[in-house]
Amino acid sequence: MSAATSPPSQRTRIKICGLTREEDVAAAVEAGADAVGFVLYAKSPRFVTAERAAQLARTLPPFVTPVLLSVNATAEEVRAACDLVPGATLQFHGDETPRQCAQAAGARPWMRAARIPLEASVPFDLVNFASLHEGATAILLDAHVEGYGGAGKAFDWSRLPPSVNAHLVLSGGLTPASVGDGILQVRPRCRTLAVDVSSGVERAKGVKDPAKIHQFVAAVRAADALLARSTDALLSPT
Numbered sequence: 001m002s003a004a005t006s007p008p009s010q011r012t013r014i015k016i017c018g019l020t021r022e023e024d025v026a027a028a029v030e031a032g033a034d035a036v037g038f039v040l041y042a043k044s045p046r047f048v049t050a051e052r053a054a055q056l057a058r059t060l061p062p063f064v065t066p067v068l069l070s071v072n073a074t075a076e077e078v079r080a081a082c083d084l085v086p087g088a089t090l091q092f093h094g095d096e097t098p099r100q101c102a103q104a105a106g107a108r109p110w111m112r113a114a115r116i117p118l119e120a121s122v123p124f125d126l127v128n129f130a131s132l133h134e135g136a137t138a139i140l141l142d143a144h145v146e147g148y149g150g151a152g153k154a155f156d157w158s159r160l161p162p163s164v165n166a167h168l169v170l171s172g173g174l175t176p177a178s179v180g181d182g183i184l185q186v187r188p189r190c191r192t193l194a195v196d197v198s199s200g201v202e203r204a205k206g207v208k209d210p211a212k213i214h215q216f217v218a219a220v221r222a223a224d225a226l227l228a229r230s231t232d233a234l235l236s237p238t
């Protein structure tokens with residue numbers, strides 16, 4: 001697989017996930033989020049119905065993408081949700097096979113969650129995983145946790161391969177304090193990087209904290225600026 005690294009001028013995109021309230025969608029949009037995630041998994045404390053997700057998605061301005069997150073849903077359930085939320089990107093976060101993801105998604109863009117074991121002794125072949133899911137728009141890297149996701153747990157980013165020819169979304173336990181390091185460590189290993197957060201910007205499960213959202217976005221912007229400056233310095237030494 002060809003080597004891949006994102007250019008220094010690239011902007012890290014941001015997804016705020018697990019939104020259940022209009023005021024939190026507004027806070028994410030005003031802070032500069034590129035995407036907002038709606039959890040259609042009934043066992044999640046951040047669960048919203050597809051109808052509720054559609055209601056929330058209708059408050060979005062242009063160029064902010066709604067993401068519909070499902071866990072082991074049927075293709076019919078996924079497509080019914082897509083009919084209610086036009087323009088949504090899909091996120092498969094359960095045990096779905098590549099074929100099940102592709103069949104459910106049809107022509108719509110979809111992300112596949114790669115759930116990375118927290119134990120360093122457990123290998124995870126991300127390059128192979130990405131090649132198995134080549135129809136995916138991006139691979140979302142999350143920690144392998146009980147309940148599938150949204151646990152506020154971070155996996156060891158150093159366990160990722162030095163290069164993967166894929167668009168990655170770094171997720172799992174990110175906070176305003178940690179996201180900068182995540183970008184500096186992971187962005188050089190992939191084609192493009194986005195970051196995804198839920199617990200790290202919450203007051204309670206499903207209730208976001210606008211101040212934390214703004215802090216998270218500011219930390220992403222600072223990391224991008226640092227990457228650009230350091231690369232400029234390398235490319236044009238005095």
Ligand SMILES: O=C(O)c1ccccc1NCC(=O)[C@H](O)[C@H](O)COP(=O)(O)O
Nearest residue numbers: 017044148149150151152172173198199
């Ligand atoms: O957010 C949930 O409750 C959830 C439940 C079941 C499967 C996936 C879930 N969230 C998926 C996401 O994309 C989260 O943003 C991701 O797991 C990171 O969550 P956090 O570690 O809390 O930032």
